[in-house]
Amino acid sequence: MVAQNVFFYLLAGIILFSAFRVVTSNNVVHAALYLVAVLAAVAAEYVLLAAEFVAATQVLVYIGAIIVLFLFGIMLTRAKLGSDQDLTHPHWALSAATAVVMFGVMGYALVDQFHWTATPLPADTRLVSVDGSNSATVSDSVFTAYLVPFEVVSVLLLAALVGAIVLARKD
């Protein structure tokens, strides 16, 4: 457990530092790359929690798709890639205060629920299933309890696809 704790705090430190740099960096591309670090470290935390499916999803979706999208967006819309002084918008103090308060209330909610007590990793066999992973459980529930949501996601993608075509095509 010691090794787990050590790695947890190591990763947490990386997350905090990178997250801080995301909002203070003067270079948009740097900010996006710091965001990659945040997201990757969060994925690593998931692995520590034995949630390897979530970790894989995190890497695939956030780093693989969203950050790439960000970078494309930056490249396509901004000619200047160097540092940029007016990235901070005038209401940053209010936003920061809002964020701090939000952190406070969310933290409070978590503490209120779990009271600083350590929750053991689930011993339920259906969550940590036969072959020792919970991916199988996820796939099981996708085809049973969450069958309709799973199918519905395809409709969601279809809507997004049609929308993309509508917006992208030349008039």
Next chain:
Amino acid sequence: MLDLVWLVPALPLAGFLILVVLGRRMGEPGAGWLATAMCGGAFVASAIVMAGLIGEQGENRRHLLTLFEWMKVGGFRVEVGFLADPLSITMALFITGIGTLIHLYSISYMHGDPKFSKFFIYMNLFVFSMLMLVLGSNMLVTFLGWEGVGACSYLLIAFWFSKDANASAGKKAFVTNRIGDWGFMCAMFLTFATVGSLDYSVVLEQAPLIAPATATAIALLLFLGACGKSAQLPLFVWLPDAMAGPTPVSALIHAATMVTAGVYLMTRVSPILTQSYDWAPSIIAWVGVITALFAATIALAQTDIKKVLAYSTVSQLGFMFLAIGSGAYVAAIFHMITHAFFKALLFLGAGSVIHGMHDEQDMRRMGNLKKYMPITAATFIVGWLAIAGVPPFAGFWSKDEILLSAYEKNPALWFVGLVTALLTAFYMSRQVFMVFFGEERWRDADHPDAPEPHESPWKMTLPLVVLAGLATMAGILNLPFGNRTHFLERWLEPVVGESEHTVTAAASAQIGLAALAVAGSLVGIAVAYRIYYQRKMEPVEPAIMAQGWKYDTSIAAFMGGPGREAFEATATFDGTVIDGAVNGVATLVRGSGVHLRKVQNGFVRTYALGVAVGVVALLAYFLSRVTF
């Protein structure tokens, strides 16, 4: 026989529907005759129902006819039904009676108008709505009628909308009436929450059980509604503007019937008024009498023949509210009936003058019309004597009863009322002398070849004659010579008996008060005679009175800012601020809106920040609810 009550509103409704479909094809004058016949039919039906009611005695003198269940949702149930009792049938009778005469009159008056049939469509719809208002067996049906007459009123005010820029008049009427309706609706919800029903039969039966505070709230909210519809301070501003519509409309809607709906409503709910705190009726009485005085002073200086009558209507309605506040419901209804007769007569007479003068409304350009329009002049003079309170004409009897009850409520009320009566006699005499006597003034430098006035055709003069007869005789309805001659009071007893104030003054005191009232009227007439007939005194017509004490414009000035000084001169009128709700609410709201609009700056990040702040506020609130 009593079940025929459904026919009363059904006939005008049928007339309305037939005219909607066939009106244009029937054209002139067929459409007018049909509408008149339908209204007359309703009158006959009301008379039949009334005969039926007379056959019953005491508590049985009421009849509830339920047509159908309109909606039923959970505990909330509303039926469409009619309540035929002495009060509603009296109202129905005089609405349809006067309505028929005015329909007949309109056939001539609207002669040649391109929208002839449309006018009668609206008129029949109005009569139908008004009958729903008075006959409805519950507050919701009354409210629908209430809105219906309001809608017809806007339609008819705006009828000649190429003639005047009367979008503003319609708008003013709409906004003031919305404020009044708001009061009515609040009262309705409060009643439903308290009693659990909107049926008059249930509500009024349980009225003595309502807590005084609640009863006061309901009564005052209803009074707010009545103020809007019956043009009392501070909501009266729309009525003088409403005179932009055709004259028969002014006579029917803005003098005889619709504007009295507030008086009807307050009489209908008299048990609730009785149940409320003592100061509630006092407020009503004071609002009424101050409105009466205020409007009378404005009428002194008007030059438009219809504007005088409009302010006079506001003033007379104030008298009716004075009666209600004093607990003299019978006197209120009595005055409403006599007023309907003589004011309809005066309006129709004015219409006849306008017609004969080829659409001239300025009294300064009239004079000596008695020579050219003898019938109109004679009937108008009857109306004048009636409104001035000269015995034995109808107005004397009803006004006398109101003043008597006011005296017993509070002598101060009586005194203000007496002064108003004097002013009334004065401004009406001024009008009569300016229009029918003196020299002929229609030809002047600006109008060198104005045509000569002519008498109106029989279809216009016949209603005048009938109404003049009624205005003379209607006092018989309720003569103060002992209980036997109080016909109206005995007739209405089942409805208002428990709430009615009983006169305690000795007969000698009553005669003294009546004598004072007559003396007041005669003084008013005499002064006007010297000024406007003999021309021995200079007329005193302050400009501020002609402008309605700047009541209307002061609001705009107050809200607008630059005219603030003008406002301060008239700021003593306590109604001013409240009337801001009429013209000023928009400006006020506009002001705060402009500040708020700065947030709406179009930047996504600002909006997102707004959302985030909302999120944090919600989170903080919800977490504060955590129990430990």
Next chain:
Amino acid sequence: MLASLWQQLSDSPVPIDSVDLAWAGLAPVMILIGGALLILAVDSLVPRRLRPGSYALATVLLAAGAMVAAVPLWQRVQDAERGPFATAAGAIMVDGFSVFATFVILSAVILAALSFDGWLRREEMDGAEPYVLMLLSASGGVMMASANDLIVMFLGLEILSIAVYVLAAMHLRKITSQEAGVKYFVLGAFSSAFFLYGIALIYGGTGSTNLVRIATYLSATVLGDSGLVLAGLALLLVGFGFKVAAAPFHFWAPDVYQGAPTPSVAWMASGVKVAGFAGLLRVFYLAFSTYRLDWQPVIFVLAVLTMLVGSVLAVVQTDVKRMLAYSSINHAGFILVAVQAATAAGVQAALFYLAAYTFMVAGSFGVIAVVSRKGDIGTSLDDYRGLSRDRPVVAFAFALLLLAQAGVPLTSGFFAKFYVITAAIEAGSSTLAIIAMITAVISSYVYLRIIVAMYGAGDDVPAPRTIPLPAAAGLALVISLTVTMSVGVFPGTLASLAERATPVLIPESDPGAVDPSGVPPGP
């Protein structure tokens, strides 16, 4: 080796408990999605050979078909013996509430599609995409109304939203339309994130995303002892508040309504709002009814803010689309008043209001779509001057719809407001009722301004112009007007339907479902 692999596969089939699906219960959604796919396929196979208007016709027919499919559902859930039922492992609930909301959403689809037809031709746009997007969006709305699981609710919300973002940005030649789409998208994604976060917190607090289980769990535990649940509730409210444009989550609405293509706005203001409120009622009124005392005050404040913002800011607008945007915010506040009551009468009043409002607002935006000129411009108040002369019938219909929005008697709007206020007073919220009525008076001034502009005479009336009225748009106007007026005279039918449209919580009927959330939450 292949053989052994084959052996392995056939030897040990992984046992999965299959899910029972009541296909009839899903029929309306299936028709919408299948129809969207069909239109898309036809559009790509027969390019530009179809008669103009056939897509609109197809959309109307599909929506009508979905309505027909919903009729037996209504009969089934009203049947005393069979009653409402849950299906798809408890993810979907078919009850009176969901079927009623389905009908309203489908009506909005029909009205918006009719309005789209003529508009697209005037803007010289073609293609089936707007209709496909609207059908997909409607399927998301129906899912939200019948969701019995927060995940389904979220997916429904996203399908609904993504299609609407695109519908808002659809006018490619108009920069404000693009701007509207981007704004709506960014802010919508922002609020969706909060919504999803809320689901996660509620899962953390109760151990389930299923509304039935959440309700069962909450009723078994002490009230208000869970910060996670309360925080989750707050975040869910943000998501719903954004969709229905409740203050302070309303900022997007005026900008988006003004910039987006008018028929899209007709759909946004009607269908999207109905779906949002259906979801809100299902989650808050049903699943979190034990936390009623916690969320009622919040809804109270939101309702007051929303009504004030909607009525006060509407007065200062000079653009009719913006005016109606704020007025729709005011309407949302009114419906929140009904939600706040948290009683059966409140739910009924909200449903009645939503149904009545859908026809009023879709009809009103239909008129705006007709009156505006090519390029979707000409929506300022001045463009409405003289409309009563140029198009008397349209002006009259618009005036009636506006009066209905103002809540004038003998229109459906009167009874909508009437029921809401009655419900609020019965629930003891007289203060809210009075504020609601004051804002109704203020906003009636806005409608009056438009009517006066249309009917006003004077020097500032512009020269006559011809305003083409496409047949489909006329039909939409006739439908909305007929419903508005007939409900205004005979509200009983709709009111009793709304009364019977009660939302219920029933555990899923198929026993085979796997419970994915076996772990109870922490202490």
